[in-house]
Amino acid sequence: MHHNPIDIRNLNYEYPDGTQALKAINLSIKATERVALVGANGSGKSTLLLHFNGLLIPQTGSIVVGELTMEPQNLKAIRNFVGLVFQNPDDQLFMPTVWEDVTFGPLNQGVKGHELEHRAAAAMKAVCLDPSHYGPRNANNLSGGEKKRVAIAGVLAMQPQVLILDEPSAQLDPRCRRELIHLLDSLPLTQLIATHDLDLALELCDRTVVLSEGSIVFDGPTERILGDSQLLERHALELPLSYSRPYCQLDHAPAV
Numbered sequence: 001m002h003h004n005p006i007d008i009r010n011l012n013y014e015y016p017d018g019t020q021a022l023k024a025i026n027l028s029i030k031a032t033e034r035v036a037l038v039g040a041n042g043s044g045k046s047t048l049l050l051h052f053n054g055l056l057i058p059q060t061g062s063i064v065v066g067e068l069t070m071e072p073q074n075l076k077a078i079r080n081f082v083g084l085v086f087q088n089p090d091d092q093l094f095m096p097t098v099w100e101d102v103t104f105g106p107l108n109q110g111v112k113g114h115e116l117e118h119r120a121a122a123a124m125k126a127v128c129l130d131p132s133h134y135g136p137r138n139a140n141n142l143s144g145g146e147k148k149r150v151a152i153a154g155v156l157a158m159q160p161q162v163l164i165l166d167e168p169s170a171q172l173d174p175r176c177r178r179e180l181i182h183l184l185d186s187l188p189l190t191q192l193i194a195t196h197d198l199d200l201a202l203e204l205c206d207r208t209v210v211l212s213e214g215s216i217v218f219d220g221p222t223e224r225i226l227g228d229s230q231l232l233e234r235h236a237l238e239l240p241l242s243y244s245r246p247y248c249q250l251d252h253a254p255a256v
């Protein structure tokens with residue numbers, strides 16, 4: 001039987017203080033599809049993504065990844081299948097050196113020796129970090145963007161089939177951001193990317209899902225969202241610069 005890499009059915013999540021952060025979420029993502037997840041601050045993006053490595057467990061409804069239902073006994077297998085890059089790299093980096101951070105995941109998977117070295121070095125190079133320069137350093141002493149790239153390398157080194165990224169381009173300078181877009185574009189993986197960067201969504205994802213107050217309010221072609229100014233306005237989204245409107249449509253266009 002064929003399974004989508006990600007199948008979410010009627011997922012609800014309520015925090016202990018009563019905040020209803022996810023409401024009846026239904027989302028299926030096909031193999032190698034890249035989907036952008038957008039929405040205002042507090043709309044539920046991180047809450048949804050934290051379900052993918054078992055940090056949050058579905059309270060009602062279900063998440064199936066590959067053939068595995070998100071349940072405590074499947075977590076180890078699910079973590080081999082799905083790589084999650086957190087919004088804040090400090091939540092992900094905790095070893096004395098960058099090299100140990102990047103090898104941590106594959107070591108846990110039982111990868112050793114040359115294969116381990118090869119995977120970690122390749123993952124670091126993929127995010128433009130020279131392993132011999134950055135490997136011995138302590139992640140605490142790196143810049144925000146460097147930390148983010150180490151966190152991404154650690155996940156890539158586990159060779160997941162599904163990649164889930166929370167705000168991957170936040171904190172990156174324009175060149176690193178562009179390199180990240182190339183990298184994500186080159187990976188033949190299923191990807192779910194939470195972002196405020198609509199330009200990145202447009203470049204990488206044919207499909208975008210908009211969350212608002214815990215509900216999916218739009219699920220369709222990224223191009224269509226960018227053409228719907230009311231939808232954008234309602235959900236605190238802004239058009240990428242490459243999409244700016246012609247001068248003459250401004251309300252107060254100066255006379256020429």
Ligand SMILES: Nc1ncnc2c1ncn2[C@@H]1O[C@H](COP(=O)(O)OP(=O)(O)OP(=O)(O)O)[C@@H](O)[C@H]1O
Pocket residue numbers: 015016017019020021039040041042043044045046047048
């Ligand atoms: N630990 C928590 N306890 C209670 N409420 C929480 C907790 N974490 C998040 N929330 C609330 O749940 C809702 C969804 O938050 P979430 O962090 O998922 O939003 P987000 O879309 O990722 O926002 P951002 O764009 O700011 O990252 C918000 O109303 C938030 O205040």
